[in-house]
Amino acid sequence: xxxxxxxxxxxxRRLRMMSIHTRxxxxxxGFLALIFCGFLMSVNFSNNLIFAMTFMLCGIAxxxxxxxxxxxxxLNPGNWRHQPAFAGQPVVYNMRLSNTDHRPKLALTxxxxxxxxxxxxxxxxxxxxxxxIHRQSTKRGELEKxxxxxxxxxxxxxxxxxxxxPDLPASLVYPxxxxxxxxxxxxxxxxxxxRNEAGSFTDMRRYSAGDPVSRIxxxxxxxxxxxxxxxxxxxxxQPALWLSWDAVAGLGTEERLSQLCRWVLDAERQGREYGxxxxxxxxxxxxxxxxxxxxxxxxxxxGVQR
Amino acid sequence: MSVRAGMGTWVLxxxxxSAAPSLLHLPxxxxxxxxxxxxxxxxxxxxxxxxxxxxxxxxxLFVVIGIWFSFDSWFSGDAILSFFISVVFLKxxxxxxxxxxxxxxxxAVILAAVGALYWETLLSMLHMFAVVFLLVCSLIVIHQGxxxxxxxxxxxxxxxxxxxALPVMVVLFLTFPRIPGPLWDLGVAFGLPVKAxxxxxxxxxxxxRTIQPGGISRAKNDDGNILVAEFEGVVPFKSxxxxxxxxxxxxxxxxxxxxENWDNRSRLLRHALRNKQKFDKxxxxxxxxxxxxxxxxxxxxxxxxxxxxxxxxxxxxxxSQEYQLLHIRHLNKDEPKLQMQAFLDYGIGSSIxxxxxxxxxxxxxxxxxxxxxxxxxLEEKYSQPQQxxxxxxxxxxxxxxxxDETYMVEPGPDVYDRFFFDVRRGGADYLAGSMAMLMRAxxxxxxxxTGYRGGSIVALTNFxxxxxxxxxxxxxxxxxxxxxxxxxxxxxxxxxxxxxQEKVQKKTETPIVKVRSEQTQQETDKTKTAASASKNxxxxxxxxxxxxxxxxxxxxxWVINYDPDRQxxxxxxxxxxxxxxxxxxxxxxxxxxxxxxxxLLFWWLGNRRxxxxxxxxxxxxxxxxxxxGIARKHNExxxxxxSRLVAAHPEYASAAAxxxxxxxxxxxGSNNDNASVAMLQRQVKRFISMV
Numbered sequence: 001x002x003x004x005x006x007x008x009x010x011x012x013r014r015l016r017m018m019s020i021h022t023r024x025x026x027x028x029x030g031f032l033a034l035i036f037c038g039f040l041m042s043v044n045f046s047n048n049l050i051f052a053m054t055f056m057l058c059g060i061a062x063x064x065x066x067x068x069x070x071x072x073x074x075l076n077p078g079n080w081r082h083q084p085a086f087a088g089q090p091v092v093y094n095m096r097l098s099n100t101d102h103r104p105k106l107a108l109t110x111x112x113x114x115x116x117x118x119x120x121x122x123x124x125x126x127x128x129x130x131x132x133i134h135r136q137s138t139k140r141g142e143l144e145k146x147x148x149x150x151x152x153x154x155x156x157x158x159x160x161x162x163x164x165x166p167d168l169p170a171s172l173v174y175p176x177x178x179x180x181x182x183x184x185x186x187x188x189x190x191x192x193x194x195r196n197e198a199g200s201f202t203d204m205r206r207y208s209a210g211d212p213v214s215r216i217x218x219x220x221x222x223x224x225x226x227x228x229x230x231x232x233x234x235x236x237x238q239p240a241l242w243l244s245w246d247a248v249a250g251l252g253t254e255e256r257l258s259q260l261c262r263w264v265l266d267a268e269r270q271g272r273e274y275g276x277x278x279x280x281x282x283x284x285x286x287x288x289x290x291x292x293x294x295x296x297x298x299x300x301x302x303g304v305q306r
Numbered sequence: 307m308s309v310r311a312g313m314g315t316w317v318l319x320x321x322x323x324s325a326a327p328s329l330l331h332l333p334x335x336x337x338x339x340x341x342x343x344x345x346x347x348x349x350x351x352x353x354x355x356x357x358x359x360x361x362x363x364x365x366x367l368f369v370v371i372g373i374w375f376s377f378d379s380w381f382s383g384d385a386i387l388s389f390f391i392s393v394v395f396l397k398x399x400x401x402x403x404x405x406x407x408x409x410x411x412x413x414a415v416i417l418a419a420v421g422a423l424y425w426e427t428l429l430s431m432l433h434m435f436a437v438v439f440l441l442v443c444s445l446i447v448i449h450q451g452x453x454x455x456x457x458x459x460x461x462x463x464x465x466x467x468x469x470x471a472l473p474v475m476v477v478l479f480l481t482f483p484r485i486p487g488p489l490w491d492l493g494v495a496f497g498l499p500v501k502a503x504x505x506x507x508x509x510x511x512x513x514x515r516t517i518q519p520g521g522i523s524r525a526k527n528d529d530g531n532i533l534v535a536e537f538e539g540v541v542p543f544k545s546x547x548x549x550x551x552x553x554x555x556x557x558x559x560x561x562x563x564x565x566e567n568w569d570n571r572s573r574l575l576r577h578a579l580r581n582k583q584k585f586d587k588x589x590x591x592x593x594x595x596x597x598x599x600x601x602x603x604x605x606x607x608x609x610x611x612x613x614x615x616x617x618x619x620x621x622x623x624x625x626s627q628e629y630q631l632l633h634i635r636h637l638n639k640d641e642p643k644l645q646m647q648a649f650l651d652y653g654i655g656s657s658i659x660x661x662x663x664x665x666x667x668x669x670x671x672x673x674x675x676x677x678x679x680x681x682x683x684l685e686e687k688y689s690q691p692q693q694x695x696x697x698x699x700x701x702x703x704x705x706x707x708x709x710d711e712t713y714m715v716e717p718g719p720d721v722y723d724r725f726f727f728d729v730r731r732g733g734a735d736y737l738a739g740s741m742a743m744l745m746r747a748x749x750x751x752x753x754x755x756t757g758y759r760g761g762s763i764v765a766l767t768n769f770x771x772x773x774x775x776x777x778x779x780x781x782x783x784x785x786x787x788x789x790x791x792x793x794x795x796x797x798x799x800x801x802x803x804x805x806x807q808e809k810v811q812k813k814t815e816t817p818i819v820k821v822r823s824e825q826t827q828q829e830t831d832k833t834k835t836a837a838s839a840s841k842n843x844x845x846x847x848x849x850x851x852x853x854x855x856x857x858x859x860x861x862x863x864w865v866i867n868y869d870p871d872r873q874x875x876x877x878x879x880x881x882x883x884x885x886x887x888x889x890x891x892x893x894x895x896x897x898x899x900x901x902x903x904x905x906l907l908f909w910w911l912g913n914r915r916x917x918x919x920x921x922x923x924x925x926x927x928x929x930x931x932x933x934x935g936i937a938r939k940h941n942e943x944x945x946x947x948x949s950r951l952v953a954a955h956p957e958y959a960s961a962a963a964x965x966x967x968x969x970x971x972x973x974x975g976s977n978n979d980n981a982s983v984a985m986l987q988r989q990v991k992r993f994i995s996m997v
Binding site: 046056 | 408409412415416418419420422423426430431434435437438442445446448449450451452463467468470471472473474475478479482484485865866867868869898902905909
């Protein structure tokens, strides 16, 4: 390529992110009708006062349009953060929205996935606010990504300006954890070695991402400014469980997934090692937050085309 | 006070403000209903919903009864206004949501506009602007969300918007093409059958045979349409359009009347100027031909009201002996449409028979003795008829006469005497009639011509609609060397409020020339005032104390009395010779976008100043280095950037290090004072010049 288009594409993307679209809302059409009424009246009666009023309303509408745009300018959205949810629960998205402008931004609404969120956001000059969006999940699987934008009609309420926010990312929706069956005691012979269980102290090593916070050697940190984690030899726990598709025989697919989800949560809470064996996915026994997440994801995505 | 109550207060103030002037002149029960409606809104905690609904219904019933007793008609302006106000306040009584409030403030604006129809003064202008300001406040309060804001803050916010909108308003007001109303004229001009729009009885004005002094003024109250003319090319000055109707010779002391056999068709046709030869004999010269299409509404008579002086005839029409354009049938139902031609400037009349001369000099025995005596004096004093006319006009001009269309002199014998010597105030036909009689007394044959003068130009087109309200009367005198000459006493006598002394002096010229010279005079006057107005602007913005009377006079002139003519005159003042509505629209668009551009510019400049000088200085340093091939990455801290730079260009090491360290110490250290910022800027400048 002779031409490096990437800065241009980048610029276009930035423009699109910053672009503010305005249109008339219902009140705006009403206002327009008012202007039209005034115009007809003034022409019909050749009344200069009504002419003046009509033109004043025109001027106010024009400036209102501009002010409405300004009210959305200088907003700097961060990135969405979210946690997967269980089916039936809302997926919560969070974002920091900062106002880089010296004017306050008033009466903004977040519209996510076409639905305006409750409550109006007001941002002082050069300040930040947290946006929080609840998206209701209905069934397990993947909650698709969705468009989100900020909407504001301040000050006159006759013009609706919208400025795009980053898309709401897709989120996993785990099956609803229901089911009354007890944990199946089918083990794969091996005793679980619960590495994270505290036993006798063996070693100290540098912290790396993913280490449990509870293992951080706080004293060392206080002394040396370096983050170390303590390692233990673990403990001999209960035998590892196999949560398998066959163990939930006799139920429908979704019910099976729900029961397995319940078991995963129970097993994790009991601190046991467990493996998941469902058609197409086999996760060897382990425990911990990551493992739990892997299992739940596998359940969520069972049979789902990605 | 809750947020919603605060919102409500603004809306309520807007409502009362807009209704106030109307409430002053409406019957007393209207403000009472408004008060009760206001109270109803705040009774939500006191009474159950059902009781409040009941109260609203009862009040509505009360309003209906009130209208029944207070007004003659259900649809009279005041009745509708009372109903509208009552409904608005009752709606306020039950409104809760922001949407209700929105509806109410919009209604308030309409209410204010209706109020402005009643009195068009500077005071009502102030009222109008106050209402619009309150509208903006209300809109802001309604839409700012659940924030509790002090009234002052809201007003300040509204004021910003409002005062920025004012120049836009001024530009639009001055330049937006004005369509002269009323709007239904548009329909009439473009071929809508007028019969449908005309009231019953209005079509009989063509049957009138006699005219009483003051009759024309009475006819003016009628709003019926008479004719529509579409001119080819530019419409002439409205004051030059005389639509010729009945010509009266016979005055019996109280009424002017047409002869008994006047309407006899064969008599009319016998005397008509039916062929070109005959007509050319009458018309001695004609200038300024105008061509137009005439559409005449049914009037019950033969009248086509051709423009003076008609020079061609048309099928089924003829030009009478008295130069009227007449139809061969009575116009009872049809609206004839004719291609016409006329001369605005002409000399007409070949001879006057002895019987005509006698009729033109006839004086009913024993009537109007003072007028007769005055005429005799004129005849004795001046030998030339032209001198007598000039003298009479001079008398009218300087005698303190007032042109007042609505004023009626008490009818009865010697009405012209009383008008001419005592009252000195009245409409066109008093002037023309008494002048005609005065001419007779002075030995000049004269006759009274009635018809219409002027017309309203429809919406920037070349259509002219002539209405009953343009009814007019003038006179014609026979001068042996000039034949029939039109005399227009109305132009000599000016309406009471504008009567510049200089204009009065000029009326001693011959009547025909007079009309023209006066127009040119008016034109120059207009351009002069426009020019002086534009010249005055910089003076007014000086440090002088404003002269309030001139300010109000200016407002009166430029706001209340602003009209299409003044608009054209204004554009002439800025150097636009002829303007049509497209130019005006262009000007309006240019003006508004220019204003918006200025606002944007100011806004942009304001934003620029907000930038942190430290960041700006460092950024320019980074830009310069980037041109050397080392662009700063988004995730790169200044120190890392510096090390990369030093590795690549060791020659800049010391300067770059100095800048970077200063930057870091200002941004992240405690060294954040003006002196160090200035130092950083200086260093960056030095660096740039070095590179």
